[in-house]
Amino acid sequence: MQDSIWVKTAAGQLALQERGRCPELTGRLRNLLLQVDGKRNGAELTALAASLGCADGVLARLAELGLAEAIGAAAAVALAAPTPAVPAEVPAAAPSAETEAAAIDKDAAFKRFLAATEMMNKAVSQYLGLKAVFFTLKIERCSNAMELKALLDELHKAIAKAKTPFIADRVIEDIREVLQ
Structure with a gap:
């Protein structure tokens, strides 16, 4: 299974499009499912997981x-091999620069989301003590950057109360830079 290439099923595609369709799909599982693209093998996905x-x-x-x-x-x-959808004499259209740029933007946005999630989890565990457990759960429920941004004010207040406003300002500023 580690050498096999992993692909999303039709149910996987639907679960990503309609979040309520699969309640068992947690934020982390969803993030991993987003990376299942028919190009990565089990070992790569396990490392990513x-x-x-x-x-x-x-x-x-x-x-x-x-x-x-x-x-x-x-x-x-066979899946990766191109299948001619048009007669051989008509060349297939190359992907547009806009399509490629959009794909790169999505990948970069996902990487920023993962980095911000990791930074928030580290800050919570470092500065909040027992409150960290509950705040970590809030962070892990987030499935996009907007949801993480919505938690930043609450995280700032918690760190400022537990430590100092200066530390809270510095931590939140670093996280905001990653989420931009």
Whole structure:
């Protein structure tokens, strides 16, 4: 399974489009499912899952939920091979620069989201003591940058109360820079 390429199933696509469709799809599982693109193998996704803070066996969990599946190497090559949708004499249109730029922007935005989530979790565990458990749960429920930004004022107040306003200002400023 580690060498197999992973792809989203139709149910996985729907679960990403309609958040309420699969209540078992937590924020971390959703973030991992977003990275299942038919290009990464199980080992790469397992490493990515670990960096997201997911438990072991998360790929098996996605497969169990019917949201992703492993395909063999031969199927992956066939999946990656272009299939002519038009007659051979008509060249297929190349992806536009706008499409490529949008894909790069989405990838960069996702990486910023992950970095901000990690920074917030570190700040919470470093400065909030017992409150960290509850605040970490709030952070982990966030599935996009807007939701993280909505927590920044609350995080600032909590850190300022637990430590100093100066520390809170510095931490929140760093997180805001990443989320920009």
